[in-house]
Amino acid sequence: MLWLIGWIFFGFLVGLIARGLMPGPQxxxxxxTILLGISGSFVGGVIGYLVQGGSLIQSSGWIGSVIGAVILLLLQMRREPSN
Structure with a gap:
């Protein structure tokens, strides 16, 4: 159960950092924000796999997670129509 609380806390912090790095409203x-951070961790893990190998489905560290979350935010912002 403690691992779940850790994932939620990690996802929230990574999501907040990614949202802070991206201009404009999210x-x-x-x-x-929690789901963005957790998903960003897995996107960062896939990027890490493509760069250096290892297991395809893996989580990444702080930097990879933030990069993955920023990529997901960029994709979301492209998909949403601007007013």
Missing amino acids: PMGCLG
């Missing part, structure tokens, strides 16, 4: 709440 309309999402706490749950969206």
